[in-house]
Amino acid sequence: MFRVAELSRLRMGGDGSSEAKPGCASSADRLGFVLVTALNDLVRPDRYPRSSRYDPDWLINLAMGPNPLWMLEDLAEDLDLRPGMRILDLGSGKGATSVFLAREYGARVVAADLWIAPEDAAAVFADAEVGDQVEAVRAEAHALPFEEESFDAIVSVDAFEYFGTADNYLPYLVRFLRPGGQLAMATPAMTREVRELGAIPPHIKDVVGWEAIAWHTAEWWRFQWAITELVEVTSARLQQGAWQDWLLWTQACAEHQPDGRSVNQPVIDMLTADGGEFLSFALVTARKN
Secondary structure, X not given: OOOHHHHHHHHEOOOOOEOOOOOOOEHHHHHOXXXXXXXXXXXXXXXXXXXXXXXXXXXXXXXXXXXXXXXXXXXXXXXXXOOOOEEEEEOOOOOHXXXXXXXXXXXXXXXXXXXXXXXXXXXXXXXXXXXXXXXXXXXXXXXXXXXXXXEEEEEEEOOHHHHXXXXXXXXXXXXXXXXXXXXXXXXXXXXOOHHHHOOOOHHHHHHHHHHHXXXXXXXXXXXXXXXXXXXXXXXXXXXXXXXXXXXXXXXXXXXXXXXXXXXHHHHHHHHHHHOOOOXXXXXXXXXXX
């Protein structure tokens, strides 16, 4: 279901040529050359080799925002993830990142989310054959039902902006990490602080409203974490090519999700208008002191 060989069988002809699905716009329709479906555009082994092992159809069906595996794979380059680690996937959504952590790194994962029913997430994990490695838990990020110092790592992808910006949140969260444990998050970011700009740029405000004030720069996050002296920040950077990734992914979702065009077109317009001037993703990692 997830591997490139299966993807090739489902998406391509026996000679490896692209085979567009009925009703799906191809790159030829959009760009005027090589026939490649939008789903195949999401298979990028040169940039995201691990993520390219997963069927884009499967991932799009679990999507709740930008491509979580692209963010997680890049984020994991700044981590030391090893088999057997107990990892909290905080804000795990429908479970794609938890599957990835279990399959790619051999981790034991606790998938914690407030909005996704644990039984729904558990069905995803069972289907991905990682049900014995991943436990689904309904949890609110400010009232986590875990013992202190019970995780080797805490990872959060496209969720931290909703609960992690308060000054007292990091001191709360690191209580659940073992000494030397790793903390990592990927979150929508601005290239300049809204406070510095004096206002949310109109093309962003029209789509996300006031929520954009939580899309901080990577350097804002570096200071926010380091000042506590509870962690050593090991990396804080903007993801290279983040807005292009986000745009490519959103265009594919617009084509292949139910009601995809109406849901995704405002984001496409926002990213196109932005052109990478303000919008990115911040990837931040740290170790507990």
